[in-house]
Amino acid sequence: MAKLTVDTDLVSALADLMEEKGLTEVEVTAGDQALRLSKAAAAAPAVLAAPAVSAAAASAPEAAGGPAAAADHPGAVKSPMVGTAYLSPQPGAAAFVKVGDQVAEGQTLLIVEAMKVMNPIPAPRAGKVTAILLEDSEPVEFDQPLIVLE
Numbered sequence: 001m002a003k004l005t006v007d008t009d010l011v012s013a014l015a016d017l018m019e020e021k022g023l024t025e026v027e028v029t030a031g032d033q034a035l036r037l038s039k040a041a042a043a044a045p046a047v048l049a050a051p052a053v054s055a056a057a058a059s060a061p062e063a064a065g066g067p068a069a070a071a072d073h074p075g076a077v078k079s080p081m082v083g084t085a086y087l088s089p090q091p092g093a094a095a096f097v098k099v100g101d102q103v104a105e106g107q108t109l110l111i112v113e114a115m116k117v118m119n120p121i122p123a124p125r126a127g128k129v130t131a132i133l134l135e136d137s138e139p140v141e142f143d144q145p146l147i148v149l150e
Contacts, residue, residue, distance in 0.1 A: 010035065071130075076145040077124060083114035085146060087136040095136075097147070101129045109147050112140060123149060 014026050014037050027036040079085070087095040087110050096108050103109065108120040109129075127149035132145055 006035075011037065026063060073145075073148045074128070075127060075149040076133075077109060077121065077147045079112055079140045079142060079144045079146055080121070081112055081114045081119065082142050083112040083119070083140060083141045084112065085134055085136075085138050086111045086118075087132070087134075097129050097132075099129055099132060103129060103149065108145060121146065125149065 004074070010028070014028065014035070017023070018026055018037060018039065025036070025038040026035065029035075035110040087097075089111070096110055097103055102122045103126060105124070105126045106122045109123055110121050112119045112121055129147060130150045132146075133148070134140065134144075140146065
């Protein structure tokens with residue numbers, strides 16, 4: 001097995017470039033060698049705030065107490081992981097569910113993409129969707145309420 005040698009001056013220069021230009025990732029390839037630097041992006045302030053309520057959810061009577069009231073609801077379906085939530089199977093397609101829909105246990109409510117893997121989020125029980133607490137393509141945190149089922 002070949003010994004790995006790293007040009008620390010190149011790594012330092014690339015790190016400085018990333019900082020200067022506000023980049024989160026840079027990759028350099030020369031022949032059969034490749035070097036990729038990546039840093040975690042700072043969390044968006046919206047992720048740290050209370051979950052946003054979609055326009056459809058805001059009109060639902062159960063959401064009248066605001067996003068916090070809906071999020072504390074015992075029927076809130078929470079994200080099992082950090083990722084990006086998608087309300088439809090592909091761009092331009094109809095949403096899996098909308099406010100007012102009756103769903104069966106195990107029915108897909110939305111998808112959370114984590115590390116390029118699409119993870120369907122199933123309904124834990126049958127019920128009626130009374131609130132959708134996020135917008136399509138919105139980043140979500142672990143245990144963040146996503147949908148409320150009655």
